[in-house]
Amino acid sequence: MALRVYNTLTKQKEEFVPREPGKVKMYVCGVTPYNHPHIGNARPFITWDVIRRYLEHRGFAVFHVQNFTDIDDKIINTANQEGVTWDTIANRYIAAYFEVMDKLNVRRAHVYPRVSDHIGDIIAIVQRLIDKGYAYTVGGDVYYSVEKFAPYGQLSGRSLEDMKAGARIDVDERKRHPMDFALWKSAKPGEPAWDSPWGPGRPGWHIECSAMALKYLGNGFDFHGGGSDLIFPHHENEIAQSEAYTGEAPFVRYWLHNGFITVNEEKMSKSLGNFFLVKDILAHYPPEVLRFFILSTHYRSPLDFSDERLAEAGRSLERLRTAVHNIRQLEKLPGGAGGEQADTVRRAAAQAKAEFYAAMDDDFNTALGD
Numbered sequence: 365m366a367l368r369v370y371n372t373l374t375k376q377k378e379e380f381v382p383r384e385p386g387k388v389k390m391y392v393c394g395v396t397p398y399n400h401p402h403i404g405n406a407r408p409f410i411t412w413d414v415i416r417r418y419l420e421h422r423g424f425a426v427f428h429v430q431n432f433t434d435i436d437d438k439i440i441n442t443a444n445q446e447g448v449t450w451d452t453i454a455n456r457y458i459a460a461y462f463e464v465m466d467k468l469n470v471r472r473a474h475v476y477p478r479v480s481d482h483i484g485d486i487i488a489i490v491q492r493l494i495d496k497g498y499a500y501t502v503g504g505d506v507y508y509s510v511e512k513f514a515p516y517g518q519l520s521g522r523s524l525e526d527m528k529a530g531a532r533i534d535v536d537e538r539k540r541h542p543m544d545f546a547l548w549k550s551a552k553p554g555e556p557a558w559d560s561p562w563g564p565g566r567p568g569w570h571i572e573c574s575a576m577a578l579k580y581l582g583n584g585f586d587f588h589g590g591g592s593d594l595i596f597p598h599h600e601n602e603i604a605q606s607e608a609y610t611g612e613a614p615f616v617r618y619w620l621h622n623g624f625i626t627v628n629e630e631k632m633s634k635s636l637g638n639f640f641l642v643k644d645i646l647a648h649y650p651p652e653v654l655r656f657f658i659l660s661t662h663y664r665s666p667l668d669f670s671d672e673r674l675a676e677a678g679r680s681l682e683r684l685r686t687a688v689h690n691i692r693q694l695e696k697l698p699g700g701a702g703g704e705q706a707d708t709v710r711r712a713a714a715q716a717k718a719e720f721y722a723a724m725d726d727d728f729n730t731a732l733g734d
C-alpha cells in the first residue's frame with residue numbers, strides 16, 4: 365500500500381513520492397539551545413524519530429539533518445545574565461539536548477549543522493538575494509522584500525494585504541512592507557558579530573535553515589518538519605528565501621508539522637512558564653513511558669499534558685507488555701505453537717500487524733483511530 369502524508373503546503377493527504385526512488389532526505393528544525401528541553405520541545409524529535417524508523421523499516425535510505433540555532437537573542441541574553449560567552453550557553457544546552465534525547469532513544473541525525481559554522485554560506489545566499497532584487501539593505505541590516513516573492517503566504521494561507529492591514533502601527537519605518545524580515549542583523553555593541561559585506565553582524569533566524577537545508581540536502585528535498593508554531597513566519601520565510609535564491613520550486617516536497625503539547629489547553633512554552641522539563645519527567649518516569657505518551661496521540665493533534673495522563677500512558681504500556689509476555693508464555697507451552705488457541709492468537713496478531721501498517725501508512729498514525 366502507498367504511504368500517504370498530510371502536507372501543510374497543499375493542506376491535504378498526498379501519496380509520498382520521494383525525489384529519488386528509495387531515498388528520503390529530511391530536515392527537522394532543531395532547538396535554540398538556551399535552556400533544557402521541555403516535553404513540548406521533545407514532541408517533534410520523538411515524532412521524527414518514529415517517522416524515520418518507519419521509513420527505514422519500509423526500506424528507504426534516510427538522510428536526516430537537524431540544525432542547532434546556536435546564535436540567537438535568547439542565547440545572547442542568557443549569556444549576558446550569566447556573564448559567560450554565547451557559545452558557553454549554546455554548548456551547555458546542546459549537551460543537555462543530547463543527554464535527554466539519548467535517554468529517550470531518539471536516534472541521532474546524520475548531521476547537526478550549527479549556524480555559527482555556516483556564516484559564509486549564509487552571506488553568499490544573502491548577497492545573491494540582494495543581487496536578484498529580493499532583498500535590500502538598510503544601514504548594516506539586510507531585509508527580504510516579501511512583495512517580490514509572488515507566492516508569499518502559500519504555506520500559512522495568508523495574504524500580504526491581510527498581513528499589512530493587521531500589522532501594528534509601530535512597525536519599523538525602514539521596511540518596505542511590514543512583513544519584510546531580517547536576513548542579516550547589524551551587531552549592537554557587545555553582541556557576537558561576524559564580518560560581512562554589510563558590516564559586522566549576524567544572520568537572521570530564517571536564513572540559517574534555508575542555507576543549511578540547501579547545503580546538506582539540495583533543492584527539492586523530501587520532508588521538512590517542526591512544530592506548527594514554525595509554519596509562520598519561519599517556514600513561510602524559508603520557502604521565500606530558498607525559492608528566490610535557487611529560482612526553482614518546490615524547495616521542499618512535503619511539509620509536516622506537529623501539534624502542540626498543551627497544559628490546560630495552552631501551548632507549553634518557556635515564555636509562558638508552564639513547562640515541564642524532560643530531565644525532570646525522566647527522574648520520575650521511564651523514558652519509554654514519555655515516548656508512549658507522546659505517540660499515543662496522532663502527531664498533528666494537540667496533546668494535553670498532565671501527571672494523570674502520563675501515569676495512564678504508563679499503565680497502557682504495561683498492558684501491552686503483559687500481552688506480549690503472555691503470548692510468549694503461550695508459545696512455550698507443550699503444543700503451544702499449535703492448537704486452536706494459538707491459531708486465534710496468530711490470526712489476531714496478523715490482523716493487528718495489518719492494522720499497524722495501514723495506520724502508519726496513513727500519515728504515520730501511531731495512535732490508530734485518532
Ligand SMILES: Nc1ncnc2c1ncn2[C@@H]1O[C@H](COP(=O)(O)OP(=O)(O)OP(=O)(O)O)[C@@H](O)[C@H]1O
Pocket residue numbers: 393394395396397403404405406407408589590591592593594622623624625626631632633634635
Ligand atoms: N508545546 C509544544 N508542543 C509541541 N512542539 C513544540 C512546543 N513548543 C515548542 N515546540 C517545538 O519544539 C521545537 C524546538 O523549539 P525551540 O527550541 O525553538 O523552542 P521554542 O519554540 O522556543 O520553545 P518555547 O515556545 O517553549 O520557547 C520546534 O520544532 C518547536 O516548534
Ligand SMILES: [Zn+2]
Pocket residue numbers: 392393394573598
Ligand atoms: Zn528552522
